[in-house]
Amino acid sequence: MTSDKEAKVADLRSQANKARWHILSTVTSSKAGHIGGPLSATDLLVSLYFSELNIDPADPHKADRDRFILSKGHSAIGLYSVLALRGYFPVEELATFDHAESRLQGHPDMRLTPGVDASTGSLGMGLSIGIGISIAAKKQARDFHTFVIIGDGESQEGQVWEAVQMAPRYKLDNLTAIFDLNGLQQYGWQEGESDRFDRSEPMGHIDLEAVMRGFGWNVISINGNDIDEILTAFDQNRALRDSGKPTAILAHTTKGAGISFTAGTFKWHNGIATDEQLATARAELIEGASK
Structure with missing residues (x-):
């Protein structure tokens, strides 16, 4: 029994497969956009919007909704793609x-x-914005949570670490930072055999x-492409809401x-799929998943 x-x-x-198809097909149709980073974060985004966030697509500005910052x-x-699947606007609008x-x-x-x-x-800049929203929620005694997805490439920015130091000072247990550690950015160079892919991991x-714990954060480490692990991490995160500390999910x-x-190549940071590649992706994501 299931x-x-x-x-x-x-x-x-199933929703993640649909989202991935929309990512690839939309970028191909528009001949603009990114591929690799959206695909690495798809399972996280789907799990947030379809399972974790307190939101209402019919009322996008609801005062006590949870906030999400990409x-x-x-x-x-x-x-x-995930917002469209969740009902914020028609899926057909992705074509624009x-x-x-x-x-x-x-x-x-x-x-x-x-x-x-x-x-x-x-x-x-995203974590700094999230801190501002979280401080405002505390001051106004509002019961909503703020999530921020941060890329590992952008984590080389100094502002990220200024924000990392600041959040524990204000005891922002209403803030969760999710690090999308996909191991690749658009440019880089091979560091050694220990690297996961064909460029050095940022x-x-x-x-x-250890770094995040040292700065005063709760830390949960997961496989960010395993939805079961993502949901378990969200359960653990909810149990930490009165800890007086922000939480980092290292995905x-x-x-x-x-x-x-x-998968696993820096060359698909962005790019336009061929007709043959689109057919392959559709077979993997839509047709194969339905069998």
Whole structure:
């Protein structure tokens, strides 16, 4: 007999497959956008929007909704795909991605797009925005939680570490930072055989868990492409809401995850799929998943 959690995980995997298909096909159609970073974060985004966040697509500005910030704003098509599947706007609108006058620009714009809580794109700023929102929630005695997804490449920005130091000072247990540790950024060089892929991992040569604990954060480490582990991490995170500390979820992912020809290669940081590649992806994500 299938348990409730197994059924939930299966449903979320199905949504993640759909989101991945929309990411690849939309970027290919628009001839603009990123691939690898959105795909590495897809399981995290789907799990947040379909399971964890207290949100209402019919009321995107609900005062006590949970907030989500995509700090790695160049992965916007990943967020838009999940927002569309969740009902914030029609899936068909994805076809306008990055077009003039579209609500779905290359980086998230909170003035345009339903469900977007922060305009991002200048890397390194998302956690600072999340801290401001979390402090405001504390001061106003509002019971909502703020989540921020941070890329490991953007974690080289100094502002990220200024924010990391600040959050524990204000005891922001209403703030969760999710590090999407996909091991690759657009540029880099091979460091050694210990690297996961064909370029040096941005955060792969430090003990990030020890660093975050040292700064005063709760830390949960997971496989960020395993939905079962993601849901367990969210359960653990909820149990820490009165800890007086912010929480960091270190999500070890694969860049380009979920599609055979994009997984684990820096060359698919961005790119346009061929007709043959689209057919392969559709077979893997949609047709194969339905059998």
